[in-house]
Structures are given as structure tokens and as C-alpha cells.
Amino acid sequence: MPLPDTSPAAALHVRARDPENLTTAPSAAPSGTEADTGTESAVDAGDAVLDNPAWSSLSGHHRSLAEGNEHVLRYPEDVSPFVGVRDWGHPDVWDAILEVFGHGAEVSVSHADPLLPEGWTPVFSVPGVQLVQTSRLVPRPDEEAVELGAADSAAMNALVERTKPGPFRSRTHELGRYVGIRRDGELIAMAGERLHPAGWTEISAVAVDERHRRQGLASRLVLDVAFHIQQRGDRALMHASAANTSAIAGYEKLGFALRRRLEFGAVRTP
Incomplete structure (x- = not known):
């Protein structure tokens, strides 16, 4: 069965902090790891860089694109909405986010569950x-x-608009290598590289036009992107909505496995 061709955008769970207690909460085990669920993940969750991939990417491979300060880094708005935070437990982190984004801004929050x-x-x-x-x-x-x-x-943006694979903006293609398949001059399928945490590369924007689905095009492009990632000496990772069980099953069939469960989303600054 060919890999499902949709990958919905992700968002993140956040909790409102008790206004009577603004002290930093102690760090907890990442959601979905063995310490949190009592069950063993299909893959060893020991590579800590994957617990904070946006920060690793923005402070490393994508440093030339990064905007921000010592605590918070972001991509330009027309590249990606993702934000990297060095340490959610630092007492200055919220002021640092406000400094970067300003008041009334929507801020992507990932791989964290901050109060x-x-x-x-x-x-x-x-x-x-x-x-x-x-x-x-x-x-x-x-x-x-x-x-x-x-x-x-x-x-690329027209295909994304039709298929809704997740966040993709006018300059997202600058994040890494993107590939596609054209038929009769029309781009009908694509996939590419997004975050680049140290030693890893994320495969994202897997999209296939509805008229050309169930032909295995998504699987083929994922394997092509993974091939070039491997040629560079990196390993491939992916993210998906937990509700998209058909896509997850397809990725697992190709040879991916669950590392952790997490939440994706956004918060608004005061």
C-alpha cells in the first residue's frame, strides 16, 4: 500500500501558569518518553538533540537564517514559523521571547509544555x-x-495550498533540498528538508496532488530525500500529527519508528 500523501500541520499544547505562582516549574521528562508513559518507545529516546530540534537547527546548520537573542531564535516569517528556545527553565526566557516577537504576536512553541x-x-x-x-x-x-x-x-506553494501538508512559506525551500515530480509540466508531488538538528535532517512538506495519489509517489520522494540525507552522513526524522494514523503507519512501513510523543502549537504574547 503506498504511503498516504497528507501530513497535517502540527500545533502545541501549553498550560496557563497560575498567576499566584510565577516561579519556574521543575523540568519534566519529555512527553511520550518512557519516564512519562511507563512504556518503552519503539526507538531509544537517548539522542537529546531531538528533544529541542528547532534550537539545534537555528543555532547550528541554519544559523545564517536565525533571528533573535541568546535565549530565543526564530526563522524569518517568510521562511518558517518555528522557534528555538535554548532553555524553557531560564528565568529570562519569557522576556526574551517578547523582545524577539513584540506584543500581541503568535509564537510557535514546539517540543515543550511550558507554564x-x-x-x-x-x-x-x-x-x-x-x-x-x-x-x-x-x-x-x-x-x-x-x-x-x-x-x-x-x-510549490500552489501544491501546498491544495494539499495542506503543514507549514510552508514562500522561502521555506531555502531550508534544504526539495524535490518534486512533474507530469505534463505540472508539479504534482514534492518533499524536502526542514529542520537540521545536529546529525539529523527532518523530512517534511510531503505533498501529492489528489489526482495523483495512491501511486506511491510520496513513498518514493521520502526515500529519495532520505537517500541524500544519508549520503551527507545525517539520519532522517519526521514529525506528524498523532491523529494522522494512516500517514504514521506508512512511514513506519518505510522504516521509520516512533521516538517520542509530543505536542505542537502556539501561544500569543501579551
Whole structure:
């Protein structure tokens, strides 16, 4: 069965902090790890860089794109909504976020479950999963796949608009290598690289036009992207909405496995 071709956008669970107690809560085990659930994940959750992939990416591979300060880094608005926070437990973290985003701004929050100070409000929340490649994954290049770039931006965004695979903006293609399949001159499928935490590369924006689904195109492109990731010496990871069980099953069939459960979402600054 071909890999399902949709991957809904993710969001993050956040909790309002008791205004009578604004002290920083003690750190907890990441949601979905063994310490949190009492069950063993399908993959060893020991690679801590994946617990904070946006920060690792923005402070490392994507440093040239990063905007922010010593505590908080973000991508330009037309590149990605993702935000990296060095340490949610630091006493200055909320002031640092406000410094970067200003008042009344929507801020993406991922791989964390922070207690919000008074005046900060949750915007949306969706449970998600993080998947990583295993030895079962057999990446391979695809002969029909073509590399996409700035000249293809309009076509890429049009495909994203039709398929809704998740956050994708006019310059998202600058985050890494993107590939697609064209038929009769039309871009009908794509996938590419998003976050680059140290030693890893995220596969994202897996999208196939509805008229061309159930042909295995998504699987082929995921394996092509994974092949080039592996050629660089990195390992592949993916994120998906926990509700998208068909996509998760497809990724697991290819050779990915659950590392952790998490929440994705956004908060609004006061």
C-alpha cells in the first residue's frame, strides 16, 4: 500500500501558569518518553538533540537564517514559523521571547509544555509524534524526482495550498533540498528538508496532488530525500500529527519508528 500523501500541520499544547505562582516549574521528562508513559518507545529516546530540534537547527546548520537573542531564535516569517528556545527553565526566557516577537504576536512553541505567565494565552494545540529512521529504512534516489528551488516557489506553494501538508512559506525551500515530480509540466508531488538538528535532517512538506495519489509517489520522494540525507552522513526524522494514523503507519512501513510523543502549537504574547 503506498504511503498516504497528507501530513497535517502540527500545533502545541501549553498550560496557563497560575498567576499566584510565577516561579519556574521543575523540568519534566519529555512527553511520550518512557519516564512519562511507563512504556518503552519503539526507538531509544537517548539522542537529546531531538528533544529541542528547532534550537539545534537555528543555532547550528541554519544559523545564517536565525533571528533573535541568546535565549530565543526564530526563522524569518517568510521562511518558517518555528522557534528555538535554548532553555524553557531560564528565568529570562519569557522576556526574551517578547523582545524577539513584540506584543500581541503568535509564537510557535514546539517540543515543550511550558507554564504560561500571566497575560500569555494559548492559541492552538495538537498532539504529535516524532519518528526517526531505523535500520529497516532503505533510502534510494528516484529517477523521476527533480530538485526544486526559487524558480519553483510558486508551484510549490500552489501544491501546498491544495494539499495542506503543514507549514510552508514562500522561502521555506531555502531550508534544504526539495524535490518534486512533474507530469505534463505540472508539479504534482514534492518533499524536502526542514529542520537540521545536529546529525539529523527532518523530512517534511510531503505533498501529492489528489489526482495523483495512491501511486506511491510520496513513498518514493521520502526515500529519495532520505537517500541524500544519508549520503551527507545525517539520519532522517519526521514529525506528524498523532491523529494522522494512516500517514504514521506508512512511514513506519518505510522504516521509520516512533521516538517520542509530543505536542505542537502556539501561544500569543501579551
